[in-house]
Amino acid sequence: MRTHDAGLAGMVTAVMLAAVVAGEPAAMGATTATEAQHRPECTVPSLPGHVVDVTLADPGSRMMSRSPGPSGSPGPYGTMSGSPGPQDTRMRLSVTPATVPAGTVSLRVANTGALAHEVLVLPLPSGQTIGQREPGSDQRIDEADSLGEVSHDCAAGKGEGISPGSKGWITLTLRPGRYELVCNFPDHYARGMYAELDVTGR
Numbered sequence: 001m002r003t004h005d006a007g008l009a010g011m012v013t014a015v016m017l018a019a020v021v022a023g024e025p026a027a028m029g030a031t032t033a034t035e036a037q038h039r040p041e042c043t044v045p046s047l048p049g050h051v052v053d054v055t056l057a058d059p060g061s062r063m064m065s066r067s068p069g070p071s072g073s074p075g076p077y078g079t080m081s082g083s084p085g086p087q088d089t090r091m092r093l094s095v096t097p098a099t100v101p102a103g104t105v106s107l108r109v110a111n112t113g114a115l116a117h118e119v120l121v122l123p124l125p126s127g128q129t130i131g132q133r134e135p136g137s138d139q140r141i142d143e144a145d146s147l148g149e150v151s152h153d154c155a156a157g158k159g160e161g162i163s164p165g166s167k168g169w170i171t172l173t174l175r176p177g178r179y180e181l182v183c184n185f186p187d188h189y190a191r192g193m194y195a196e197l198d199v200t201g202r
């Protein structure tokens, strides 16, 4: 009897498994498997005000051009050819457009690099140019006067950093003036992750 029961139980289990597997392609199972292997593109919602595209790039960015998605440009370094060499550790933060009217401004940030990054918005004092801030012993600059931070994977505002291939965004109210957008992960500012955003009077 034990042998028979075990056999029956095994058959029942096998039938149940078959049913589950057969039902998966149209159900959640297939979606989950796809997500595990290839994270879907982050879709940025429609953002209010003047939208500024911020692109984050690092030496690993050329690796990200393996699958030119339908959602646009791979970024300034996405199609970089040639061999910059192993000593090339430059990183880039680019802003388009670099000038917007005062008021509601949304930053739409895309990380095309191979490392996590973030974007902070710092006022740029008159007489100072971008890239002049002195990193401290932690290789980070003073961010105490930051007006906003974009560092959340596929979401608005602050998080743990924007993962490679992901995006983030924020909406701010900016007065006329000059601003420096930076990535303040250790050493990223010194490697070139800063750009100017100018806000003009209306």
Ligand SMILES: [Cu+2]
Pocket: 091, 116, 117, 118, 183, 184, 185, 188, 193
């Ligand atoms: Cu960075």
